[in-house]
Amino acid sequence: MSFQIVTRFAPSPTGYLHVGGARTALFNWLLARHSGGQFLLRIEDTDLARSSEQAVKQLLDDLRWLGLNWDNVELVFQSKRLEAYNGIIEQLMSQGMAYKAYETPEELEGQRRIAERAKRAYIYKRPKLTDEQIRKYESEGRPAVVRFAMPVREFRFHDVVLGKEIVLGASQVQDFVIRKTDGMPTYHFAVVVDDAAMGISHILRGQEHLLNTVNHIALQEALGYARPTYGHLPVILNTDGSKMGKRDRDKKIRHRANVWLKNTKRSAAELAAAAALETGRIEGWLADDGRQLEAAEQQKLMPVVGLEAGDLPEILVHDFRASGYLPDVLLNFLALLGWSPGGDRERMSVGEMVQLFSLDRVGQANAKFNRDKLLAFNTEACAAAGATQLVPAMRDFLSVNADSPLGSADAAALEKVIAMNVGMRTLREAEQKSRFLFLADENIEYQADAVEKILLKNDKQGLNVLGRMRQVLDETLDWTAACVEAAVKGYCASASLALGKVAQPIRVAVSGTSISPPIFASLEFLGKERTLRRIDNCLRFATSQ
RNA sequence: GGCCCCGUCGUCUAGAGGCCUAGGACACGGCCCUUUCAAGGCCGCAACACGGGUUCGAAUCCCGUCGGGGUCACCA
Numbered sequence: 001m002s003f004q005i006v007t008r009f010a011p012s013p014t015g016y017l018h019v020g021g022a023r024t025a026l027f028n029w030l031l032a033r034h035s036g037g038q039f040l041l042r043i044e045d046t047d048l049a050r051s052s053e054q055a056v057k058q059l060l061d062d063l064r065w066l067g068l069n070w071d072n073v074e075l076v077f078q079s080k081r082l083e084a085y086n087g088i089i090e091q092l093m094s095q096g097m098a099y100k101a102y103e104t105p106e107e108l109e110g111q112r113r114i115a116e117r118a119k120r121a122y123i124y125k126r127p128k129l130t131d132e133q134i135r136k137y138e139s140e141g142r143p144a145v146v147r148f149a150m151p152v153r154e155f156r157f158h159d160v161v162l163g164k165e166i167v168l169g170a171s172q173v174q175d176f177v178i179r180k181t182d183g184m185p186t187y188h189f190a191v192v193v194d195d196a197a198m199g200i201s202h203i204l205r206g207q208e209h210l211l212n213t214v215n216h217i218a219l220q221e222a223l224g225y226a227r228p229t230y231g232h233l234p235v236i237l238n239t240d241g242s243k244m245g246k247r248d249r250d251k252k253i254r255h256r257a258n259v260w261l262k263n264t265k266r267s268a269a270e271l272a273a274a275a276a277l278e279t280g281r282i283e284g285w286l287a288d289d290g291r292q293l294e295a296a297e298q299q300k301l302m303p304v305v306g307l308e309a310g311d312l313p314e315i316l317v318h319d320f321r322a323s324g325y326l327p328d329v330l331l332n333f334l335a336l337l338g339w340s341p342g343g344d345r346e347r348m349s350v351g352e353m354v355q356l357f358s359l360d361r362v363g364q365a366n367a368k369f370n371r372d373k374l375l376a377f378n379t380e381a382c383a384a385a386g387a388t389q390l391v392p393a394m395r396d397f398l399s400v401n402a403d404s405p406l407g408s409a410d411a412a413a414l415e416k417v418i419a420m421n422v423g424m425r426t427l428r429e430a431e432q433k434s435r436f437l438f439l440a441d442e443n444i445e446y447q448a449d450a451v452e453k454i455l456l457k458n459d460k461q462g463l464n465v466l467g468r469m470r471q472v473l474d475e476t477l478d479w480t481a482a483c484v485e486a487a488v489k490g491y492c493a494s495a496s497l498a499l500g501k502v503a504q505p506i507r508v509a510v511s512g513t514s515i516s517p518p519i520f521a522s523l524e525f526l527g528k529e530r531t532l533r534r535i536d537n538c539l540r541f542a543t544s545q
Numbered sequence: 546g547g548c549c550c551c552g553u554c555g556u557c558u559a560g561a562g563g564c565c566u567a568g569g570a571c572a573c574g575g576c577c578c579u580u581u582c583a584a585g586g587c588c589g590c591a592a593c594a595c596g597g598g599u600u601c602g603a604a605u606c607c608c609g610u611c612g613g614g615g616u617c618a619c620c621a
Contacts, residue, residue, distance in 0.1 A: 116617095172617095180619040377570095
């Protein structure tokens with residue numbers, strides 16, 4: 001009988017998948033796939049208040065997008081396993097290994113405060129209740145939790161990632177809650193029961209769980225379960241060293257809010273009013289760097305201070321998807337956060353990672369999440385992929401960016417757009433540069449600074465060139481990028497003008513801005529008629545300025 | 546604060562006592578290319594946290610200091 005490695009990913013459905021969670025999922029997935037074992041998915045929804053069906057959907061969607069497929073057809077939901085948990089809890093209680101505890105949250109909070117003031121860690125002490133007291137509490141209907149009676153002794157376990165024995169002294173252990181007053185099991189309990197039930201052999205998780213492990217092994221011992229192999233992954237941090245979370249986004253919004261206040265010379269109260277938010281809330285937030293806005297509040301504030309969805313640093317898998325990153329690139333980058341195949345090897349396909357993955361090459365130092373490098377990886381991958389292959393990725397990108405004018409483009413058009421955007425760093429970058437190609441000619445918005453700098457400056461030199469170019473282009477019969485290029489360059493030569501002096505006015509005329517894909521490919525895509533119409537529109541607009 | 550974990554360029558890392566004058570990637574700087582933004586090419590800058598040991602020899606082993614992180618929930 002040979003052992004099969006069985007790993008799992010067990011998120012709680014509280015929202016979209018976070019990159020930290022994705023990294024945990026990836027490592028477990030890689031371990032399973034590398035060894036030909038199984039990777040299972042379980043939903044830890046024992047916190048009724050925070051779990052939602054919507055979040056489950058989002059989680060699965062993110063996992064699918066990444067390609068981290070799971071092997072259990074039937075998902076395990078902890079909320080559906082109450083009977084199993086309760087049976088085991090009853091059994092533990094009847095054996096004296098667990099007991100009801102009646103303290104109220106307020107009482108516990110008070111004790112904690114005392115411990116904190118005394119500068120020691122709070123350790124729960126089981127009160128010695130008489131039978132009479134218990135009867136009294138029960139008849140009062142006082143809510144009770146069930147606590148596991150932790151054996152008071154030292155616990156130790158081996159960690160495969162850290163490569164060492166973790167030891168927790170007897171004075172550090174305490175009786176922990178295994179069933180809440182609402183009747184739901186706690187994480188500590190459900191995780192142990194389910195990992196055993198699902199035959200999990202290896203558990204890779206974030207280092208924030210390191211000390212929890214002793215609770216879990218104590219429970220395993222009490223229940224007669226085998227102990228799985230544990231490995232605790234280093235934490236992913238923000239660039240400023242804080243734990244990766246919402247903070248990076250908040251920081252950016254805060255910065256822009258302060259700029260807004262300074263530039264407009266208005267007050268925090270006016271800012272709050274403009275965003276339809278509570279004044280006190282905004283004032284408090286601005287005054288205290290430690291505070292963070294809720295996601296809904298962030299969304300209201302962003303347009304006011306001039307931020308768009310894509311401007312914030314991404315932290316959720318979904319953010320990266322919406323920003324136009326390729327899933328395999330994200331996976332590659334995430335894998336490198338805490339793991340290395342050794343040597344100079346960095347860029348890997350998913351298949352290569354599966355082949356190369358090994359636990360003893362997982363690192364133990366925390367890693368900061370460096371978006372620049374991810375961007376560089378994505379740029380390379382886009383260049384390597386080729387236009388045809390990127391069409392489905394672009395489709396996917398558009399599916400989560402419903403407001404894009406490229407949404408209606410067919411595959412051939414998308415392929416052309418991608419092809420003319422060589423050098424793009426993200427799908428979004430290509431999409432934004434190419435939007436003008438899909439707008440109605442009348443809907444081109446001429447950017448004031450571009451019009452000023454490229455058309456009006458120096459005695460309307462650009463505008464004059466544009467007028468003459470209209471003539472040249474009108475006379476160009478064969479409307480291909482090559483022919484248009486020849487015509488424009490011919491004109492440049494005869495007029496002794498640098499190409500830039502001519503290309504930029506055309507660019508502004510057709511796109512409204514000074515940035516676009518290479519101009520000749522853009523013009524070919526637009527077609528002669530639309531190009532001329534846009535030039536006419538622009539001529540009229542700029543002349544009136 | 547107690548307990549636990551960690552510590553190689555700015556960042557991610559390679560490095561398992563001599564192969565290290567410490568390698569790669571990203572970022573950064575310079576130059577080149579160029580119709581914009583990107584992309585691309587070439588060159589360059591840059592680290593073993595500190596202090597003690599052990600050893601003929603230490604980035605690699607041990608101890609201490611310092612620094613960073615995690616955790617102390619009826620959240621997972």
